[in-house]
Amino acid sequence: MNARLRAENATIGYDRRIISSELSVDIPDGSFTAIIGPNGCGKSTLLRALSRVLTPSEGRIVLDGRSIASYRSKDVAHRVGLLPQSSLAPDGIRVADLVARGRAPHQNLLQQWRTSDEDAVVRALEATRLTDLSDRLVDELSGGQRQRVWVAMLLAQDTSIMLLDEPTTFLDIAHQYELMELFRGFHDDGKSIIAVLHDLNQAARYADHLIVMRDGDVVTTGAPEAVLSAELIESVFGLRALIVPDPATGTPSVVPLDPRSAPATPTPEREFSHGA
Ligand SMILES: Nc1ncnc2c1ncn2[C@@H]1O[C@H](COP(=O)(O)OP(=O)(O)OP(=O)(O)O)[C@@H](O)[C@H]1O
Numbered sequence: 001m002n003a004r005l006r007a008e009n010a011t012i013g014y015d016r017r018i019i020s021s022e023l024s025v026d027i028p029d030g031s032f033t034a035i036i037g038p039n040g041c042g043k044s045t046l047l048r049a050l051s052r053v054l055t056p057s058e059g060r061i062v063l064d065g066r067s068i069a070s071y072r073s074k075d076v077a078h079r080v081g082l083l084p085q086s087s088l089a090p091d092g093i094r095v096a097d098l099v100a101r102g103r104a105p106h107q108n109l110l111q112q113w114r115t116s117d118e119d120a121v122v123r124a125l126e127a128t129r130l131t132d133l134s135d136r137l138v139d140e141l142s143g144g145q146r147q148r149v150w151v152a153m154l155l156a157q158d159t160s161i162m163l164l165d166e167p168t169t170f171l172d173i174a175h176q177y178e179l180m181e182l183f184r185g186f187h188d189d190g191k192s193i194i195a196v197l198h199d200l201n202q203a204a205r206y207a208d209h210l211i212v213m214r215d216g217d218v219v220t221t222g223a224p225e226a227v228l229s230a231e232l233i234e235s236v237f238g239l240r241a242l243i244v245p246d247p248a249t250g251t252p253s254v255v256p257l258d259p260r261s262a263p264a265t266p267t268p269e270r271e272f273s274h275g276a
């Protein structure tokens with residue numbers, strides 16, 4: 001398995017607080033990877049390390065064969081883009097101007113704004129259906145529209161590796177799937193997509209690779225149909241659930257059991273189709 005991006009025995013945390021100790025994990029090239037795990041288990045912390053927002057105190061993050069710490073910031077930003085779990089837009093900024101900030105890593109003192117920058121912004125606005133909103137103030141958008149602006153900014157950055165921290169949280173169900181389809185399109189275009197997702201059914205539908213975390217550690221990794229089991233859901237989330245094929249796609253879906261019901265529930269035959 002090739003991995004342009006991976007953690008090697010990385011100890012990651014904040015000040016003296018260690019969240020993940022000697023964590024090693026590969027992001028398979030060209031994969032649609034979903035990182036799942038309970039609140040506070042270290043998913044965002046891992047994404048921050050993978051995008052060099054955080055530096056491991058021990059071990060390292062490797063990007064394209066060498067330590068990510070050895071790159072100029074600009075060179076990291078050409079390869080890896082991060083959509084953080086929450087971001088604040090500068091006051092009074094307009095949609096197109098915020099999206100244009102995604103081009104910052106492509107600029108230098110001599111070469112200012114170029115046609116390629118303009119093209120990237122126009123394309124990002126189109127892909128996220130924001131063209132008609134491009135002159136609006138970001139502050140005056142709905143939460144879902146604003147989320148699309150951040151995705152557009154990341155798209156304008158034009159990296160082959162995209163790290164997305166809970167990109168669909170706060171969106172209505174239709175807009176969640178619209179955004180997931182957009183990411184699937186980026187993946188089809190050859191990008192590696194790594195998304196922290198809380199919706200396990202969505203994760204199993206869209207991702208071809210799961211990284212399951214608990215208490216700062218990676219518990220297991222692999223294809224959703226190989227990884228998702230009632231035992232795993234119980235041990236990682238403390239939730240008793242059935243794993244059944246998603247009626248729409250055949251991928252695994254997690255149906256929580258009624259906690260008041262008797263524990264012995266037979267597991268239905270597991271016949272999953274491969275990633276949607
Ligand atoms: N800036 C910070 N300073 C100190 N501790 C932090 C900081 N950010 C997160 N933590 C702690 O690190 C641990 C892991 O947090 P992290 O944000 O990585 O969890 P997560 O898996 O992304 O959770 P969630 O699903 O709620 O987003 C938590 O105990 C959290 O309190």
Ligand SMILES: [Mg+2]
Nearest residue numbers: 043044045085
């Ligand atoms: Mg998080």
